[in-house]
Amino acid sequence: MDFHPNQPEQQDFTAVVQQAATQVFSELNKVLSGQEAMVQLMLAGLFCNGHVLIEGVPGLAKTLSARLLARALDLHSTRIQFTPDLMPADVTGSMVYQLRDSVFTFKPGPVFANMVIIDEINRAPAKTQAALFEVMEEQQVSADGKTYPMPQPFMIVATQNPIEQEGTYRLPEAQLDRFLFRILVSYPNADDEFTILSRFHGDFNGSLQHTLEAVLDTETLIRCRKAVAQVHVEDKLLRYVAQAMEASRRHPDLYLGASPRAGLALVRASKAAAAMEGRTYITPDDIRSMAGPVLNHRLILKPESDMDGVLLEDVIEALFRSIEVPR
Secondary structure, three states: OOOOOOOOOOOOOOHHHHHHHHHHHHHHOOOOOOOHHHHHHHHHHHHOOOOEEEEOOOOOOHHHHHHHHHHHOOOOEEEEEOOOOOOHHHHHEEEEEEOOOOEEEEEEOOOOOOEEEEEOHHHOOHHHHHHHHHHHHHOEEEEOOEEEEOOOOOEEEEEEOOOOOOOOOOOOHHHHOOOOEEEEOOOOOHHHHHHHHHHHOOOOOOOHHHHOOOOOOHHHHHHHHHHHHOOEOOHHHHHHHHHHHHHHOOOOOEEEOOOHHHHHHHHHHHHHHHHHOOOOEOOHHHHHHHHHHHHOOOOEEOHHHHHOOOOHHHHHHHHHHOOOOOO
């Protein structure tokens, strides 16, 4: 689809984003194979200051991809294994009594990192899930009347298994809405799987992943975020997104439509997609390409539609087909 903005490009400020994405992809390809779409969305989420939820069966390199991305970006990362007995303080930190000074001081939890990798996020109970609300939205932790900001840049990458349900808890809609993307990871094709087998069949100690080097620094990543924020969005494209969000709230197959936060997330994600291609403006194609990962965890089908076999991805496509595409 051809789309020409009214305002011409005046400076190529997105070149730093495109170059950074190319460098990261090249480095990760030394280890990963067949997960380009997942890496692209993770990187887009990082560029527009969003969190991502990766959903897929075990063994698809979900956690490995997040760890390798943190390594390539030279980010301090922590990994938290969510379990049914995990308490909020185990994640965010707690007040600890210092016997020598007779005072309570705050001991930061593992959430204080640039990239927090949460494995099997749906295995923790609601109380622990709620502890993430403030961290994900305000990027801070409140304790004893004080707030403690997260280090910047900050991102949560969470994983969950869609098949195994025993011992899991459904994530609250309010928490799902705080994830920029839900990335659905599928099995690799035969060629990619052959590459994986060829590359790792003798790597018993996992040493290959340690060969990755940092190709970006924090300063460059912050520059990328500033560049993405400057990507131009025409009013008619904002109207296009607003109409799609409004249409979702009255779609006959949907019990829950998209919130205003979903519309903002879609615009931000579209900006990242455009910048990663070196463009200083977004197009309708950017919006439609990001609509699935942005909306697939925010919309809820009616029970009768779900039983009839209606697919959420088909509903999302229908939403945008029902709206005139800006020219």
